[in-house]
Amino acid sequence: MSEGEVKMKSAARHDRVRQQHSDELAEDYVEAIADLLTKSGQARVIDLQGIFGVSHVSVIRALKRIEERKLIHKTVEGSWRLTETGEAMAKASSERHELVLNFLQALGVSDLQAQVDAEGMEHHLSSETLSSMRRYLDQNQ
Template sequence: MESFRQARNNRRSELVEDYVELIADLLADGGEARQVDIAQRLGVAQPTVAKMLKRLIAEGYIQQRPYRGVFLTDAGKELALVSRERHQIVESFLCSIGVSVETARMDAEGIEHHVSPETLEAMKRFTLKKASWRTHVG
């Protein structure tokens, strides 16, 4: 029963994390994250984005300023950083076991939200150990 509860919680947080990561990327790329850009990148309607932005404001991850777009709060920046790091660990792990870079990038997008902290740490250790081994052998 606990595994089902965990999976449901992970699915709920997955959308939040994806939005926050995307907003961070848009801000880094162009200094601006507008509702229209978010909708276009995600392939969803603007009302869908508006609803999620209200949720992100309520949860303290973003601030929305009239005519200026969306900005991350400190909590939003932290969540984006943690999400990106998790993605990179999973992607590196998949590459280290022989998955192509392109496939690892796509698969990591789904896996990163559902992997436990224990498994994530094991992936990180494995990847670091393998990288260290290659350095010493090569």
């Protein structure tokens, strides 16, 4: 492998890392909205403000951007719902979150820290790594 190829590969990897970052917020929001809808039947700006710990302005603008991506839409009553695409993303995110959380716990990480780390990691794992985690859990249960 030439030096040039090493550099290209490296650049491509970092591109991917950056791309992942730009999706994290949307995933966090659809997950939170799905959660709120399950638990309380509504997902308002102020609920999300509480969850993410940012100003309501930041929530509103994030919601607008996510709405443009056809992941969510607003009801006439002012609550937010998921589109089918959004539902799919929320379901995938939540399954992935559960898997990572269970994996970390199985590895011996405390529940609280596993929760924190799962949230940090979950947007950065390939399907291959997720499969390996699943396999580990299967073999150790």
